[in-house]
Amino acid sequence: xxxxxxNSGPLSVPEGAIASLNCTYSDRGSQSFFWYRQYSGKSPExxxxxxxxxxxxxxxxxxxxxxxxxYVSLLxxxxxxxxxxxxxCAVNRGTYKYIFGTGTRLKVLA
Amino acid sequence: EAQVTQxxxxxxxxxxxxxxxxxxxxxxxxxxxxxRQDPGLGLRQIYYSMNVEVTDKGDVPEGYKVSRKEKRNxxxxxxxxxxxxxxxxxxxxxxGTSSNxxxxxxxxxxxxxx
Numbered sequence: 326x327x328x329x330x331x332n333s334g335p336l337s338v339p340e341g342a343i344a345s346l347n348c349t350y351s352d353r354g355s356q357s358f359f360w361y362r363q364y365s366g367k368s369p370e371x372x373x374x375x376x377x378x379x380x381x382x383x384x385x386x387x388x389x390x391x392x393x394x395x396y397v398s399l400l401x402x403x404x405x406x407x408x409x410x411x412x413x414c415a416v417n418r419g420t421y422k423y424i425f426g427t428g429t430r431l432k433v434l435a
Numbered sequence: 436e437a438q439v440t441q442x443x444x445x446x447x448x449x450x451x452x453x454x455x456x457x458x459x460x461x462x463x464x465x466x467x468x469x470x471r472q473d474p475g476l477g478l479r480q481i482y483y484s485m486n487v488e489v490t491d492k493g494d495v496p497e498g499y500k501v502s503r504k505e506k507r508n509x510x511x512x513x514x515x516x517x518x519x520x521x522x523x524x525x526x527x528x529x530x531g532t533s534s535n536x537x538x539x540x541x542x543x544x545x546x547x548x549x
Contacts, residue, residue, distance in 0.1 A: 357535040368525055368540040369478070376535060413478065417535060421466065421485055422493060427477035 326351055329416050331426035339434050344401040346429050348414030351395065358390055358397045359415040362408075363428065369413055373399065404433045437462045439541035441526050447547040448516060456511045456544050458526030466531030467509040468493070468538065469501065471522040478525070484509055485531060516548045 330349050338344045346360075357376050361369035375381045375388040375397065387400040397416075401408055411428040418424075439460045448454055460467065468483035470493075480493030484503040498520055500512040509528075513520060524544045529536040 359537055368543050370540070371537045374535075374537050415478075421468075421483050421491070421531075423468070423480055423538070424494075425470075425478035427475065 327426075328352060328424045329414055329426040331412075331414050331429045333427060334430040335432045336429055337432045337434055338404050340404060340406060342404050344404045344408065344431055344433070346399040346401075346412050346414075346431065347396060348398065348416075348426055349396045350414075350416045350424075352416070352418055353392075353395065354418050355392075355395075355416045356419040357417040358388070359417075359423075360386075360388060360397075360399045361413040361415060363411045363413055365411075372412070401431075404431075406433045406435045409433045437539070439526055439528050439539055441524075441541035441544050443544060444542065445545050447549065449549050450517055451515050454513050454516060454546075456513075456524060456526075456546070458509045458511065458541060459507050460509075460526075460528040460539075461507065462528060462530075462539070463506065464528035464530055464539075465506070466529045466536065466538075467503065468527045469499070469509070469511045470525045470527065471495065471520075472525060472543075473522050481511070481524075513546075516546075518548045521546060521548045 359374045360372040363369045373388045389398045414426040469481040482501040484490045526541040527538040529538045
């Protein structure tokens with residue numbers, strides 16, 4: 326079992342819809358969770374981070390964390406073609422080590 | 436402009452020829468890290484540094500060395516590169532006052548070892 330798992334996709338959604346990206350992790354001691362967006366050939370850029378159970382909203386993005394079920398999700402409202410990218414979930418266990426999932430490719434169809 | 440700068444951006448070299456990829460950040464960040472990204476395997480951490488002269492292994496440190504003599508620089512050294520080290524490499528940094536800080540990534544270095 327991978328420590329951080331994501332569905333590789335592609336996840337295809339029509340423009341204007343809500344895209345839901347999921348990530349599960351295996352270490353219950355994980356403390357902080359990050360979502361990065363990576364366009365093809367580019368470096369990852371931070372979208373959101375979350376530490377506490379519940380929802381955290383930032384513009385069109387909402388991160389949801391459920392530590393009991395060991396999953397973290399990212400919702401993108403009003404999806405735009407420019408949101409088409411690979412979304413990486415990263416987990417930190419309270420040490421300085423970070424574990425990344427392999428990413429979910431999102432395609433927003435115009 | 437706040438940034439993490441890696442050099443070179445692209446390099447093709449041969450097995451066994453020592454190489455260094457430089458990484459520099461201008462944000463006075465304490466934490467720096469190196470990753471490699473391979474298809475189907477995602478980003479894997481090679482080494483990280485919590486501060487000057489403090490480094491530790493990530494998940495895939497074999498075949499790599501690092502040093503942190505100055506706060507802003509964190510070079511990645513491949514003493515005897517092999518073809519299985521062909522990959523896309525990213526350097527990242529964060530404030531580092533706790534382990535919960537998001538990281539800022541450099542633009543990446545694409546290494547091909549023949």
